[in-house]
Amino acid sequence: MFARTTISRGTPQWLSAVSNQRRGMAAAVANPFHYSVADATGIKVTSRDDGGPTTSLAIVARGGSRYESAPGVAHALEKFAFKSTTKRSSLRLQRESELLGGTLSSSLSKENIVLRANFLRDDLPYFVEALGEVLTKTKYTPHEFDEEVSETISYELHNHAHTASSIALETAHNVAFHNGLGSPTVALTKKYLNDVTVPSYAASVYTRGNIAIVASGAPQAALEKWTKEFLADVPAGNGPSTTPAKYYGGENRVYTPVGNALTIAFPGSAGAPKFQPEYTVLAYLLGGQSTIKWSTGSSLLSQTTAGIQGVSAVAKHSAYTDAGLLHITISGPASALKSAGTAAVKAINELANVKAEDVKKAIAQAKYDVLAAIEDRSIGLEVIGQAVIASGSAPQVADTVKGLEGVTLDAVKKAVKSILGGKATYAAVGDVHMLPYAEELGLKV
Incomplete structure (x- = not known):
């Protein structure tokens, strides 16, 4: 098996912190359910730490279907998570995360795109870097859209279209709120999805004032440190604008x-x-x-x-x-x-x-x-x-x-x-x- 220091050229700089984190695991935690909040150069960072051996990490971006600039673009952007970046291929990212015993996933809701990682506590720096790459270095290549993203969208649309309760709940949201919260979370058409609309939406969503880094089972100080280091190139901005939700019925x-x-x-x-x-x-x-x-x-x-x-x-x-x-x-x-x-x-x-x-x-x-x-x-x-x-x-x-x-x-x-x-x-x-x-x-x- 490869040593962890060979996984990424960027990893050796954080190995010295690992031993300190291990020592902290055994320390008593005053309030393991309390989330601390800080600002890391314009990015909101929040965590709770119960001293356990595993960590769950998420980047929450205010970019769900409510805010999309064209029908289905939020769904497509979420499915581009963990595809090739300018630093890693999707295959390399997959192999590295598996080598560390971690899992990566993404999800889309009415209001948010969420990138998630679950891993062993000592590997926090690597996964902060990996999730940060999705925000700033994803290539949005046409061939990955055609061969992977489009196929996944079709699969999820098929499941939605064959689940009456799912259709009913989406329809109810549309009746209740019309646009915004009434927009479906699945891409009902791919007409508006291309190599311009998706990266353009990413540029408006993945900005400093529009995301939050959330960790459960990680020291707040460490999360702030690695956020400042690995998300330094996230552009400034407050995300897409929207009108306040209005209930119609x-x-x-x-x-x-x-x-x-x-x-x-x-x-x-x-x-x-x-x-x-x-x-x-x-x-x-x-x-x-x-x-x-x-x-x-x-x-x-x-x-x-x-x-x-x-x-x-x-x-x-x-x-x-x-x-x-x-x-x-x-x-x-x-x-x-x-x-x-x-x-x-x-x-x-x-x-x-x-x-x-x-x-x-x-x-x-x-x-x-x-x-x-x-x-x-x-x-x-x-x-x-x-x-x-x-x-x-x-x-x-x-x-x-x-x-x-x-x-x-x-x-x-x-x-x-x-x-x-x-x-x-x-x-x-x-x-x-x-x-x-x-x-x-x-x-x-």
């Missing part, structure tokens, strides 16, 4: 032969620092997924849809920078979805009569998921990065838990009154001849 119906799904949605809460935790509690009150094996569960959706054969109904709350969406997605046979949709609307209306005991239970479930997620280093980095880019501060798990614990019955009922008094969003996908209209379910759109 309404109804849309999409025919597809691949399955049937309904999405019912309402305005929710924006993310940190203006997050309203009662909307998360509402999602847990509605529920839909049982926490006990072989049981239907006791949440409102579980109870109201019990006995409707082949139907799945799940509620979630999605928080964005300046908006949110509380949504229920119901999947199943077309013949059963009118009954299931009626049951879901009944569950929503029953929120007005929720009891303090039910709120307490929902808070406990939400707290568990928050704490379980923070223990997994690879989860939650996007949320942290998004908040840091937007406000310059990281949401702390202690504050999140405290916020959930502070949710009162009155706060929940006030949120319920708000969503029931406004316009709903409704999307029906599948055999639309059989699927109900919003008014048949008693929804005001």
Whole structure:
């Protein structure tokens, strides 16, 4: 096996730091869940360190489908991650990361492109350098687009187009927000994707004021040091501009032969620092997924849809920078979805009569998921990065838990009154001849 010093010509300069990091691993960590935030020459850097042997690292760039300059360009840019750079071929990058036992991945959401690396703690410098190369040195070659990026886009579009629940949720976002947050995360067409539009979008997105470096399981001082060294050539800039999100509501119906799904949605809460935790509690009150094996569960959706054969109904709350969406997605046979949709609307209306005991239970479930997620280093980095880019501060798990614990019955009922008094969003996908209209379910759109 090659020695680590032979992996990259740039690596020997950081080997002297490895022994210091090893010594620090055994040290007691005062608050392993606390994220520290600093500015590294214009780039926001945040980390938490529990002294463990592995690290999760992410570069969060405010460049999701909400901000794209042409349809599909955000999807194409995300898929160009870890392709050839002016310093390394994609094959070399792959072999080097595997030699170190690391993994590399990328993802796209409504608001962000996220580059991720998971690796052994001592190899932080190498992976900061590798992720930094994606930002500033990717070649965006036509042959890699044709042979790799385009094929991956087609594969993900195929999966999306064959999943009715995915189509329903995307359609609901489009109905709710129109442009911006309503733009699909998959490239529905490649018409606008070429060797000009993709690198041009990269140049607007991968800028100092538009990214955050987030690490879980890494010393803050070390992360700042290597960010300054390996991301020194990230250009200045604050990223693409966008208009504030506006909720519209309404109804849309999409025919597809691949399955049937309904999405019912309402305005929710924006993310940190203006997050309203009662909307998360509402999602847990509605529920839909049982926490006990072989049981239907006791949440409102579980109870109201019990006995409707082949139907799945799940509620979630999605928080964005300046908006949110509380949504229920119901999947199943077309013949059963009118009954299931009626049951879901009944569950929503029953929120007005929720009891303090039910709120307490929902808070406990939400707290568990928050704490379980923070223990997994690879989860939650996007949320942290998004908040840091937007406000310059990281949401702390202690504050999140405290916020959930502070949710009162009155706060929940006030949120319920708000969503029931406004316009709903409704999307029906599948055999639309059989699927109900919003008014048949008693929804005001």
